[in-house]
Amino acid sequence: MNAPERRSLARVSAYSDEREAAVKIPVILGLAAVGLGLHAQTIRVYVQDSVGVCPADLKRATSKAAALLAPAGVCIAWRHGGPKSGDPDSLRPILVHIVSDIPEGHNLEALAFAQAFEGVHITVLYNRVLKTGPPHVVLGYVLAHEITHLLEGISRHSATGVMKAHWGRVEYYAMRRGTLVLSNEDIHLIRLGMEARELQPLIAVAR
Ligand SMILES: [Zn+2]
Numbered sequence: 001m002n003a004p005e006r007r008s009l010a011r012v013s014a015y016s017d018e019r020e021a022a023v024k025i026p027v028i029l030g031l032a033a034v035g036l037g038l039h040a041q042t043i044r045v046y047v048q049d050s051v052g053v054c055p056a057d058l059k060r061a062t063s064k065a066a067a068l069l070a071p072a073g074v075c076i077a078w079r080h081g082g083p084k085s086g087d088p089d090s091l092r093p094i095l096v097h098i099v100s101d102i103p104e105g106h107n108l109e110a111l112a113f114a115q116a117f118e119g120v121h122i123t124v125l126y127n128r129v130l131k132t133g134p135p136h137v138v139l140g141y142v143l144a145h146e147i148t149h150l151l152e153g154i155s156r157h158s159a160t161g162v163m164k165a166h167w168g169r170v171e172y173y174a175m176r177r178g179t180l181v182l183s184n185e186d187i188h189l190i191r192l193g194m195e196a197r198e199l200q201p202l203i204a205v206a207r
Contacts, residue, residue, distance in 0.1 A: 011109035011166050012145050013157075039073065041194050044093040045147065046079045051098050051126045057136040064140025068162060068182060069147060072190035076147070092200065094150055096143065098124045111138075114146040116155045119197065122146040132167075137175050141167075148186060152193040158183045 049058065066076040083093055102113070102125055111132065113123045124146070129138050145162050149155070157165035161183040164171060174180035182190070 012111055012142065013114055013149060013165070040070075040075045041073060041198065042075045042077050043147075043151070043194075044077045044079055044083075045096060045143075046082055046093055047096045047098065048082055049080075049098045051100050053098060053126065053135065053139070057139065060136035061139035061143060064137070065143035065147065068140070068144040069151075069190070072151075072182060072187040073194065074147075074151065074190060092120055092197065094122065094147060095120055096122045096124060096146075098126050100127045101125050112142050112146050114149040116149040116153060119150045119153055122150065133172055133175065138172075141175055141180065144182075148182065148190060151197065152186070152189040153196060154189070154193075156189075158186055161186065 045062075047058070047062070053061075062076075062078050066074075066078070069076060079093075082095065102123065111125055111128045113125075115121050122143075124139070124142055126135075126139075129135055129142060132138050141162060148163055157163050161181055163183065163186045167175075171180055
């Protein structure tokens, strides 16, 4: 009944924002270093659904998330369940766990949790997603938002677009119209983050 009020206050991610201000300078410096030589990089994203999301909603949501990230050169290969042993993919996959809610002790406003610096795990709180809008729409944006956190590899939010810390009426309206997208800054940061991510297996081998 009070969905609009909750929607106007909905926070997307829950993690410490303490270091957000500290990353602004490298963000600005990094913008000049990207833009050339872009090639799409495939990121495997495994979705473990412990809620039983309607398959049609999940399919539309993952398609939407993939479309939102495509301008940044991200090609998402969606997988169900978890990675199999002996997986030939040398790059770290992203693991999404969809749960109904989260135990106490976390931010109560959040729709999802991402461990930006760890770069692997995302938890989506599906009951909260359902309270904010059509799941095939909002879940797609939540997935895109959290995957962006992991690919950027830093804890920050943007003033506009998918990576706003809080989504309000303007953002939900734009979602329905399909006009809420990644900011140019986030597209650059994703590209930078993927370059760093691509190098990580080589660094590990060199040790
Ligand atoms: Zn966030």
